[in-house]
Amino acid sequence: MRYAVLGTGVVGRTLGGKLVELGHEVTLGSRTADNPAALAWAADTGGGTGTFATAAGSAEVVVNAVGGQVALAALSAAGADNLDGKVVVDVSNPLAFEDGEARLSPVESDSVGEQIQRAFPHARVVKTLNTVNCEVMVDPARVPGGHQVFVCGADAGAKEQVTALLGEFGWPAERVLDLGGIRASRSVEMWLPLWLNLMRRFGHAEFNLELRSAR
Amino acid sequence: MRYAVLGTGVVGRTLGGKLVELGHEVTLGSRTADNPAALAWAADTGGGTGTFATAAGSAEVVVNAVGGQVALAALSAAGADNLDGKVVVDVSNPLAFEDGEARLSPVESDSVGEQIQRAFPHARVVKTLNTVNCEVMVDPARVPGGHQVFVCGADAGAKEQVTALLGEFGWPAERVLDLGGIRASRSVEMWLPLWLNLMRRFGHAEFNLELRSAR
Numbered sequence: 001m002r003y004a005v006l007g008t009g010v011v012g013r014t015l016g017g018k019l020v021e022l023g024h025e026v027t028l029g030s031r032t033a034d035n036p037a038a039l040a041w042a043a044d045t046g047g048g049t050g051t052f053a054t055a056a057g058s059a060e061v062v063v064n065a066v067g068g069q070v071a072l073a074a075l076s077a078a079g080a081d082n083l084d085g086k087v088v089v090d091v092s093n094p095l096a097f098e099d100g101e102a103r104l105s106p107v108e109s110d111s112v113g114e115q116i117q118r119a120f121p122h123a124r125v126v127k128t129l130n131t132v133n134c135e136v137m138v139d140p141a142r143v144p145g146g147h148q149v150f151v152c153g154a155d156a157g158a159k160e161q162v163t164a165l166l167g168e169f170g171w172p173a174e175r176v177l178d179l180g181g182i183r184a185s186r187s188v189e190m191w192l193p194l195w196l197n198l199m200r201r202f203g204h205a206e207f208n209l210e211l212r213s214a215r
Numbered sequence: 216m217r218y219a220v221l222g223t224g225v226v227g228r229t230l231g232g233k234l235v236e237l238g239h240e241v242t243l244g245s246r247t248a249d250n251p252a253a254l255a256w257a258a259d260t261g262g263g264t265g266t267f268a269t270a271a272g273s274a275e276v277v278v279n280a281v282g283g284q285v286a287l288a289a290l291s292a293a294g295a296d297n298l299d300g301k302v303v304v305d306v307s308n309p310l311a312f313e314d315g316e317a318r319l320s321p322v323e324s325d326s327v328g329e330q331i332q333r334a335f336p337h338a339r340v341v342k343t344l345n346t347v348n349c350e351v352m353v354d355p356a357r358v359p360g361g362h363q364v365f366v367c368g369a370d371a372g373a374k375e376q377v378t379a380l381l382g383e384f385g386w387p388a389e390r391v392l393d394l395g396g397i398r399a400s401r402s403v404e405m406w407l408p409l410w411l412n413l414m415r416r417f418g419h420a421e422f423n424l425e426l427r428s429a430r
Contacts, residue, residue, distance in 0.1 A: 108408075191409055197394045204428075210424070212358050212422060214359070
């Protein structure tokens with residue numbers, strides 16, 4: 001499969017690297033074609049690099065791995081035409097910093113997942129993986145137990161395709177919980193404040209939640 | 216121990232009933248002394264009833280089991296003098312309904328836990344148990360696994376006391392995660408939207424999260 005991974009931060013580089021490892025054709029997209037982090041990543045992994053637009057244009061699936069605050073800007077730079085009809089996997093969180101404090105924006109009455117779907121109505125947006133650290137995203141076995149991830153989005157076929165991708169990452173289908181439409185992005189994005197507190201408490205980011213149910 | 220449980224909804228009645236069962240002296244507080252739900256509960260359990268003020272006045276520990284939207288009103292009716300120096304256990308969520316949709320208010324930049332602590336600076340507020348259904352609050356063994364609850368608040372002694380109470384309910388101390396000061400109420404209150412989506416998905420409320428950590 002041909003993937004565009006938008007974003008050259010640790011999340012984009014980690015997801016992109018794993019996708020290359022899995023045998024996919026990957027272009028890491030950034031604002032400029034000569035982004036040094038992207039070039040170093042390409043030298044390391046054998047993946048390709050390009051602008052947001054060239055990456056998205058050549059891809060079958062687009063992964064949004066830039067921060068939630070800049071997701072719309074990155075996807076606009078990628079170009080609506082380059083997203084039309086494609087699965088867009090949004091793994092971002094609406095993390096903002098105000099006076100050095102972590103805050104969420106948008107929050108509660110909106111979400112990055114919904115913003116993207118509204119802005120690109122012909123993209124098949126699936127929100128997933130934003131509830132775990134990127135090392136756990138691509139290697140869930142780092143954390144013991146039957147911990148889970150979520151998917152949500154309007155397009156059932158897109159969610160199936162993303163569930164299969166999650167399977168390649170190491171998440172068995174029974175540990176991928178479908179929360180319904182893209183509006184559920186609000187609920188998974190609002191997990192972040194608790195995740196941040198738990199990261200402080202554990203002293204590291206390699207943890208996840210396992211839902212336990214009476215029946 | 217003498218407990219006041221403020222609120223005659225299912226959360227208050229369930230917590231109050233469990234406290235009576237555990238041998239505590241419990242007064243279920245409501246706006247009026249002749250609340251029918253409170254009187255029926257008292258006939259059932261052997262607990263006492265009273266106004267918010269008489270309940271809080273006679274108690275050593277006050278449990279806020281009214282909804283987050285009316286918590287300040289209930290505690291104001293209880294009276295600041297009746298809360299001074301006491302442990303106030305807040306189990307509420309800031310759930311509001313707008314056009315039939317579940318919403319949170321306050322959210323993100325504030326929380327019910329913080330509102331209560333600000334309004335009653337001499338109360339020793341501990342936020343806890345709001346992340347689970349009330350049946351699970353008082354009987355965690357209904358849900359399999361090592362699932363957890365949280366405490367937060369400024370007063371370490373109050374958190375210890377609440378952790379002991381949680382132990383009486385069936386939560387071993389190692390499954391009570393201290394998230395720090397009362398500000399962490401924001402993060403546990405923001406769990407609610409995901410909890411609501413999961414309740415829809417599971418089709419019942421008897422579930423909880425177990426945090427799994429790499430180390």
